[in-house]
Amino acid sequence: MPLALVALAIGAFGIGTTEFVIMGVLPQVADEFGVSIPTAGWLVSGYALGVVVGAPLLTVLGTKVSRKKMLMFLMGLFVVGNALSAVAPTFGLMLAGRIVASLAHGAFFGIGSVVAADLVAPEKKASAISLMFMGLTVANIVGVPGGTSIGHAAGWRVTFALVSALGVIGLLGLAKLVPETGRPRTPDVRSEFAAFRNVQVWLAMAMTVLGYGGVFAAITYITPMMTDVAGYTEGAVTWLLVLFGVGMFAGNLVGGRFADRALMPMLFTSLGALSLTLLAFTATAHNKVLAAITLTLIGALGFATVPPLQKWVLDQASAAPTLASAANIGAFNLGNALAAWLGGLVIAGGLGYTAPNWVGALLAATALLLSFLAAFLDRRNRSGSGPGQGQGQVQVQGQGRVVAAAGEPAVESASGTAGAAALGR
Template identity: 45%
Template sequence: MVPGRNVLAVAVSAAPATTTPAPPVPATRTAVLAIGALALGGFAIGTTEFVTMGLLPDIAEGIDASIPSAGHLISAYALGVVVGAPVIAALSARLPRRPLAMALMTAFVVGNALSALAPGYGTLVLARFVAGLPHGAYFGVASLIAASLVPDRLRGRAVSSVMLGLAVANVAGVPAATWLGQHLGWRSAYWAVVAIGAVTVLAVLTVVPATPGRSEATIRSELGALKRPQVVLTLLVATVGFGGMFAMYSYIAPIVTEEAGQPAGFVPVVLLAFGVGGVLGTALGGRLADRALFRSLVGATLAVGLLLAVMLVAAGDVVPLTATVFLIAAAASTMVVLLQLRLMEVAGDAQMLGAALNHSALNAANALGAWLGGLVIAAGLGYRAPSAVGVGLAVLGLGFLLASALLRRRELAAG
């Protein structure tokens, strides 16, 4: 059930205004260049996060491991994101934001260089974990910098522009790096990411204005945001509600080949549709956030659930399948941006932690959705069944949003 109009109206603002004075808004050209530099870092991160999947057989052969064992490299990176985001964000909230963004991207470069140099399985797993550590914190600080460069009415679009680098990576960066890895060896893909990361560090140094941190921040005050019910509820939406998309998308290849009856060579076409939908949704999410953040989040979550239900029927024919995948990607990517801004809103002064935690939750959603989707497939229910699981998870996500709205109404009534 979707919350009523009166409940939604009181849920839009769930956190007190930050006490840190905002820096002056710079000229538009400066803001555009700075946000572009930060988005380039998102492009590098998106490329390394997903290129491992495309090169998994090549990597497995190169380190003398089975493909299932090589799959642990993906899990190691995700674990790095989950662990690194809250820890680094809490420890670094006091630091000036431009040097912090540069330091995080430098750590990311080191992690990918170690991946390219890793001599064997164990060292490569460790290197992927290290590469994942700065992921969430980078998007956290980059989101705050971007938001500080524009008027309040454009904050959503500024943050979504940073996230756009991640979306574009799925369309351009991942295919290009995969092709490079297949022709020049899998290590070359990680070296390409190293190069993009190094350029990002230089770009941030050159065009991003100095932005202060929160001098009054402490580890306790930052992590105290996790005690806020609104933060917890939003994280549950990100983990459970967004997990529904991953329940389906984790098994998109067999859906295309087994349900739609297409050859394996058509899978990249569907993946391209997903990537283009992601770019559209990311851009749309910022605009919707600037208009009505909470209502838009409810709408995006509802759209994901409805489209996953459509997928149960559309999976049998290639044209509606491709169109539905495109729309699911658009709705889900819109949801990612809205979740990012919602967490920044409800985290109070701990905005960087809130923005970083979004990426921890999304990686947890990836693991949850893939696991539950695998369970129903293993039970013999077929490759459409994960979409049904996704519908259920989206409904749960809507339930957490309803709880968030009701809690906010209670808070306003009490005080």
């Protein structure tokens, strides 16, 4: 395994910790600032929306420097944002700190996904992506529960101060382990945006928004759900988040391995099982044992969708994968923001803390339907009878071939994902 993947995983660990640890300390933050739980949920939604904006913006701006320098800059931004959250005197400044930290998230994972895919052989690209994302899943086993426990014992401000320090460690890891590739060639911005003419790229991002959004509908409000409904103590939430993280870790590995073998069947299975599990959580949340088991399954099934969805985008935008990859990371977080908002709405409407679970089930089921549509269109496209062969449409025909429409040059990538040529080297 290339050491650069370790560096990317270290950065992902820090980012994953700050993204998810807020769920474990949400009631404490709400109490200190005197806001309701649904209002405090904006610390989740605001972070997610910051990722949506920051992913494409910083990815485009970062094309003028080497990828190593850009990744280091993004981790520095992450450190500053979490430090601001730690000392924020008002809820507004706390939200601002979350947004500053979030701006680094999408571009880091977007650029990191392309770099990770290019470090290994074509048949191992999804596995390489999953190894990078392993840092995020490990964060949910170690970083998030640890941060939650510290937040309950010493205060949530200490948690965010330590997360900022964790970002410094990630920054040092990137400086030490990621090789300097030199300044990339000035990219063809038109080529990057041309990838978005492919309907499959939009379908993949829609699946991302709805599928992983289903997970966040439930997880955003997991602390009040487990304490007020399941009957756990506040301190037990730490260990419940460990179980969720263990599920994410396992699901990420399984998703990466099987996505390299059978991508769409993996998506069908994980999205279908996820929607059923979220629906069941509405009932199982009332029992301590069943709630813990269900929470673990949600983590596993939810993160089993990440490597196949990210690889699907890279495959469909193989001629210009960087911006599409970052945009798909933004799509994950757009789903997080949408789900957190919808979950807050049903709670504020008096439907109870379990109501976000059936909201999540509906979102995941819709993503499953879109995955069927994407597979159908892909089969038609491979047979040469699919729609969209007109001017300016980018199409994928067969494994690894991108054919531009009339009047535009064809580009071929031997791997079907992020080849060296596509990376601008």
